[in-house]
Amino acid sequence: MNTSGALLRLSAALMALTGAGLALSSGNWAWGLILLLSAVVVGIAVRPWMAWPILGLAFVLGEQQTRVAGPFDAGNWVLVALVWLLAWLGVALISETRPSGALARLRGVAIPLIFGTTVLWLWQVVVAGTGVSPVILPQPSAIAARFVASTGVLWGDFVQTFVKGALSGYVIGCGAAFVTAVVVDRSSFLQRGLLPVGNFVAALPVVGIAPILVMWFGFDWQSKAAVVVVMVFFPMLVNTVEGLKAADVMQRDLMATYSASYWQSLRKLRLPAAMPFVFNGLKIATTLAMIGAIVAEFFGSPTQGMGFRISTEVGRLGLDMVWSEIAVAALAGSAFYGLMALIEKWVTFWHPSQRGR
Secondary structure, three states, rough: OHHHHHHHHHHHHHHHHHHHHHHHHHHOOHHHHHHHHHHHHOOOOOOOHHHHHHHHHHHHHHHHHHHOOOOOHHHHHHHHHHHHHHHHHHHHHHHHOOOOHHHHHHHHHHHHHHHHHHHHHHHHHHHHHHHHOOOOOOOHHHHHHHHHHHHHHHHHHHHHHHHHHHHHHHHHHHHHHHHHHHHHHHOOHHHHHHHHHHHHHHHHOHHHHHHHHHHOOOOHHHHHHHHHHHHHHHHHHHHHHHOOOOOOHHHHHHHHOOOOOOOOHHHHHHHHHHHHHHHHHHHHHHHHHHHHHHHHHHHOOOOOOHHHHHHHHHHHOOHHHHHHHHHHHHHHHHHHHHHHHHHHHHHHHOHHHHHHO
C-alpha cells in the first residue's frame, strides 16, 4: 500500500481504538470489542482481499448510527468519522486489486457505488446529528420519500422539460450545427466570419437570452427548445469544424491520388476522422441542453416542467420536492451523457482513446 493508503489505514485504526474506548467506558462491551477487533484488522492485518469485511463493518456501524436521534455527542461523531474512514479504506483496497473479466466490471461499478452511498449516508447523519432544518437542507430519506410519493408529477415534469424541450432542441441544434460545419468547411470566408460570431454567441448568458426567446416563441416547450438550440449550436459547430481538420496532409494527398472528389474524401476520410470531435460536442451538448431547458422554464412555462416546479416549490419551502426534481435532472442528464458515450464507443472503436475500455 502507498503512503497515503498507510496513513489512511493508521487513521482508521486510531479512530476504531477511540471508538472502542468510548464504547467500553460507557459499558457497551459488544460494540467495544467489535471496534477493538476492527482496529486490529485495519491497523495490522489489512490486505486487498479484506476490503469486503471492512466495508461490511462500515455498513453495520453506519446502519446503527443512522438510528441515533440527534443531536450527536462526541462518541457519535467518532463513529461517523470511523465509518467514513472504513469506507474510504475499503474503496482504496478494492482499487488495488487487479481482477479480470466480470470481476473487473464489478469493481468498476462497486467503487463509485460505495462512494456515492457513503456520501448520501454522511449527508443523512450530518443533517440529523446537527439538527439542520429541513427548510435549509432536507435529509436524503425525506427526499426519497417525496420522490416515491410524487412519481406522477415528476414524470410529467420530465416529459415536459427533457423530452419536449431539451431533447427536441438538442436534436435540432446539433443537427443544424453539423450541417453548418460541413458548409463552413468549404468556405474560408465563413470560417473567418462565422466562427468568431459563434464564440461570441456561445458566451452569452442563458438568463439573458431565455426571456427574449420565451417572448418570441411562447410559454410552451417550443421556447425551451429554442433556448437549447442556441446553447448547443455553437459548441457543436466549433467541435465539428475542428474535427473536419483532423485528417493530416498525407491522408488527404492519398485521397487526391485516388482522384477522390470532395464528397468522397469527406465521407470516407474526414468524417470518420472527425467523429471523436463530433462526439465531444455531442457530450458537451447533453449537459447544456438540460441546463438550458430548466433555466428557460424559470421565465415562463405551463404549469408543468422541472424549472417551473423548482421555482414554485422554493416559494412554498418545499425543498424535498426541489431536491427530487434535481435528482430527476441529474439521472436524466447522466443517462443521456452515458448513452452518447456508448454510441461513441461503438462508432469510434478504432480510436486510441477507446482502446482498453
